[in-house]
Amino acid sequence: MKNEGTLIVLSGFAGSGKGTLVKRLLADYNQYALSISMTTRMPRPGEEHGKSYFFVTKEEFQRTIDRDGLLEYACYCDNFYGTPKAYVEEQLAEGKDVILEIEVQGALQIKEKFPKTLLLFVTPPSAQELKARLVGRGTETEEVINKRMRRASEEAKCMPLYDYIIVNDDLEECVKNTHCIIQASHSTPDRVSKLIDNLKEELSSFSEGE
Numbered sequence: 001m002k003n004e005g006t007l008i009v010l011s012g013f014a015g016s017g018k019g020t021l022v023k024r025l026l027a028d029y030n031q032y033a034l035s036i037s038m039t040t041r042m043p044r045p046g047e048e049h050g051k052s053y054f055f056v057t058k059e060e061f062q063r064t065i066d067r068d069g070l071l072e073y074a075c076y077c078d079n080f081y082g083t084p085k086a087y088v089e090e091q092l093a094e095g096k097d098v099i100l101e102i103e104v105q106g107a108l109q110i111k112e113k114f115p116k117t118l119l120l121f122v123t124p125p126s127a128q129e130l131k132a133r134l135v136g137r138g139t140e141t142e143e144v145i146n147k148r149m150r151r152a153s154e155e156a157k158c159m160p161l162y163d164y165i166i167v168n169d170d171l172e173e174c175v176k177n178t179h180c181i182i183q184a185s186h187s188t189p190d191r192v193s194k195l196i197d198n199l200k201e202e203l204s205s206f207s208e209g210e
């Protein structure tokens with residue numbers, strides 16, 4: 001039987017580079033699967049249904065909640081976002097490490113339901129750098145950039161609740177570090193509890209009669 005994979009939540013400020021990091025993890029290593037979220041927001045140019053998101057109406061989103069089809073969901077900037085349950089469960093059972101790229105409220109719901117989840121938070125090295133990246137994209141107005149910086153300030157309050165903070169300065173290093181952290185997490189006692197139980201069971205015969 002395959003070992004069950006690890007559930008990994010990756011959060012980070014808009015502009016932290018978390019999307020690029022996820023793409024690289026999927027491209028460079030064969031052990032990851034990415035969960036595609038469901039959302040009520042409109043697609044942006046270039047986004048495809050079923051690839052970027054499952055774009056649905058509010059009614060469909062509500063129906064999915066009602067039939068217990070989401071692992072978590074949250075409202076972010078007036079739109080709903082949620083993680084479809086079935087795909088995540090299938091991939092974990094297949095032994096894949098499943099990545100959820102979700103914001104902090106959803107991350108905390110997941111950690112509460114599944115305490116073994118690895119929570120990773122991606123950040124640029126400084127707030128100036130974050131702003132420079134958002135300005136550098138050239139796609140957002142100053143008003144939107146300021147809104148995102150205010151949101152980042154709120155999100156930063158939840159950073160201490162994550163398991164690891166990933167500083168995304170040099171992308172190559174960031175990809176390798178993230179992969180190493182995930183690999184190391186496979187060996188924590190809560191994730192190898194079956195091995196520990198088996199060893200205890202096998203070793204118990206040696207202590208009998210002492």
Ligand code: 5GP
Nearest residue numbers: 037038073074076081082083101102103106
């Ligand atoms: P965007 O609209 O820019 O694609 O995403 C906005 C925010 O929603 C991002 O922080 C993204 O990580 C988060 N997000 C995407 N999918 C989900 C989801 O399924 N659940 C939650 N809680 N957040 C999500």
